[in-house]
Amino acid sequence: xxxxxxxxxxxxxxxxxxxxxxxxxxxxxxxxxxxxxxxxxxxxxxxxxxxxxxxxxxxxxxxxxxxxxxxxxxxxxxxxxxxxxxxxxxxxxxxxxxxxxxxxxxxxxxxxxxxxxxxxxxxxxxxxxxxxxxxxxxxxxxxxxxxxxxxx
Amino acid sequence: xxxxxxxxxxxxxxxxxxxxxxxxxxxxxxxxxxxxxxxxxxxxxxxxxxxxxxxxxxxxxxxxxxxxxxxxxxxxxxxxxxxxxxxxxxxxxxxxxxxxxxxxxxxxxxxxxxxxxxxxxxxxxxxxxxxxxxxxxxxxxxxxxxxxxxxxxxxxxxxxxxxxxxxxxxxxxxxxxxxxxxxxxxxxxxxxxxxxxxxxxxxxxxxxxxxxxxxxxxxxxxxxxxxxxxxxxxxxxxxxxxxxxxxxxxxxxxxxxxxxxxxxxxxxxxxxxxxxxxxxxxxxxxxxxxxxxxxxxxxxxx
Numbered sequence: 001x002x003x004x005x006x007x008x009x010x011x012x013x014x015x016x017x018x019x020x021x022x023x024x025x026x027x028x029x030x031x032x033x034x035x036x037x038x039x040x041x042x043x044x045x046x047x048x049x050x051x052x053x054x055x056x057x058x059x060x061x062x063x064x065x066x067x068x069x070x071x072x073x074x075x076x077x078x079x080x081x082x083x084x085x086x087x088x089x090x091x092x093x094x095x096x097x098x099x100x101x102x103x104x105x106x107x108x109x110x111x112x113x114x115x116x117x118x119x120x121x122x123x124x125x126x127x128x129x130x131x132x133x134x135x136x137x138x139x140x141x142x143x144x145x146x147x148x149x150x151x152x
Numbered sequence: 153x154x155x156x157x158x159x160x161x162x163x164x165x166x167x168x169x170x171x172x173x174x175x176x177x178x179x180x181x182x183x184x185x186x187x188x189x190x191x192x193x194x195x196x197x198x199x200x201x202x203x204x205x206x207x208x209x210x211x212x213x214x215x216x217x218x219x220x221x222x223x224x225x226x227x228x229x230x231x232x233x234x235x236x237x238x239x240x241x242x243x244x245x246x247x248x249x250x251x252x253x254x255x256x257x258x259x260x261x262x263x264x265x266x267x268x269x270x271x272x273x274x275x276x277x278x279x280x281x282x283x284x285x286x287x288x289x290x291x292x293x294x295x296x297x298x299x300x301x302x303x304x305x306x307x308x309x310x311x312x313x314x315x316x317x318x319x320x321x322x323x324x325x326x327x328x329x330x331x332x333x334x335x336x337x338x339x340x341x342x343x344x345x346x347x348x349x350x351x352x353x354x355x356x357x358x359x360x361x362x363x364x365x366x367x368x369x370x371x372x373x374x375x376x377x378x379x380x381x382x383x384x385x386x387x388x389x390x391x392x393x394x395x396x397x398x399x400x401x402x403x404x405x406x407x408x409x410x411x412x413x414x415x416x417x418x419x420x421x422x423x424x425x426x427x428x429x430x431x432x433x434x435x436x437x438x439x440x441x442x443x444x445x446x447x448x449x450x451x452x453x454x
Contacts, residue, residue: 115257
């Protein structure tokens with residue numbers, strides 16, 4: 001009875017692995033993709049040591065492949081994220097996310113006097129800085145930067 | 153511009169701006185015309201604004217149109233909790249054009265997206281007020297004979313003042329040189345200075361209103377508001393520094409004119425009013441011609 005109990009989070013047979021997520025953005029990525037509503041087997045690890053980020057997070061989603069537009073939505077929270085597409089335990093494709101020119105929904109406008117924070121109006125932004133991710137509101141024209149982003 | 157909304161000054165190209173100013177000039181020569189006789193214009197003022205509302209209504213009336221609307225939200229369905237969208241969709245049934253002032257920023261853009269009739273933004277919070285900018289441009293061109301290469305002094309609250317930001321953006325089409333005169337707390341935001349650097353226009357900053365006025369073609373005054381200061385002591389220190397007095401105009405150029413979007417409180421002393429270089433009341437008159445031009449272009453009439 002000395003068999004060591006081990007939780008196997010390492011490999012998935014088929015699905016998607018999202019790597020290089022900044023640890024602090026993990027739950028934002030989960031909520032942007034709506035993973036909390038999935039029935040698929042999902043494992044994630046966070047606060048893993050990373051040379052690039054300090055602390056990174058990783059998500060593994062079994063039996064799920066994302067469309068490009070769908071996955072690019074996470075770019076504002078994890079602009080350097082990498083995707084591994086897995087089939088039969090093999091990585092068959094690697095992808096990076098692209099920060100889109102415009103985004104709808106996902107985050108709140110930082111301006112409390114903006115119409116999107118007063119009426120039921122879908123947030124729309126122009127991405128004016130793709131590197132540091134800062135967003136210009138289509139309606140009130142105020143800038144929401146990464147530091148002040150509140151995810152919907 | 154036909155059937156299009158006017159939400160922000162940067163929605164207009166340089167050519168469209170000039171077209172509006174040219175047409176406003178025609179209206180100034182011949183301000184009583186019956187071209188809006190079959191039109192109903194709604195003026196929805198969710199917050200009060202005497203000058204803007206009256207000049208729009210005056211413009212419609214002089215062109216033979218009819219005006220419906222309200223001047224504050226208190227006695228309307230808005231106070232019962234009606235959404236802006238519902239108000240706009242309802243009023244669009246009763247009118248051919250909606251002029252709207254609203255305290256919430258971005259409300260005009262949103263209204264223009266849901267409305268079946270064109271919207272003219274008459275001010276959405278601290279965001280945009282394009283018809284003010286157009287009447288400022290009209291006043292500058294009329295008094296200087298050109299918009300090109302002028303020396304513009306912007307004075308007062310340059311940090312929060314939406315009129316100075318819009319004027320700066322519009323005048324940057326015409327190669328202006330800017331002087332920013334403001335207390336340290338209220339200086340021009342860096343995004344505008346970066347923009348001027350990028351397009352290669354010169355600007356200087358100073359805190360003393362008395363300096364360099366002899367260079368100015370236009371002195372554009374704005375109010376320094378007490379509520380903008382976190383430290384009341386700082387306000388007390390600067391409140392009397394940004395007051396323009398007649399004696400300060402002595403060495404200014406002949407063509408120089410003093411502009412102000414109004415209402416003024418004490419930033420232009422009453423002794424300036426009688427000086428021929430004071431132009432803020434004629435500037436308010438120009439608002440009528442400019443708004444006539446904007447509305448007739450939106451209606452596709454001339």
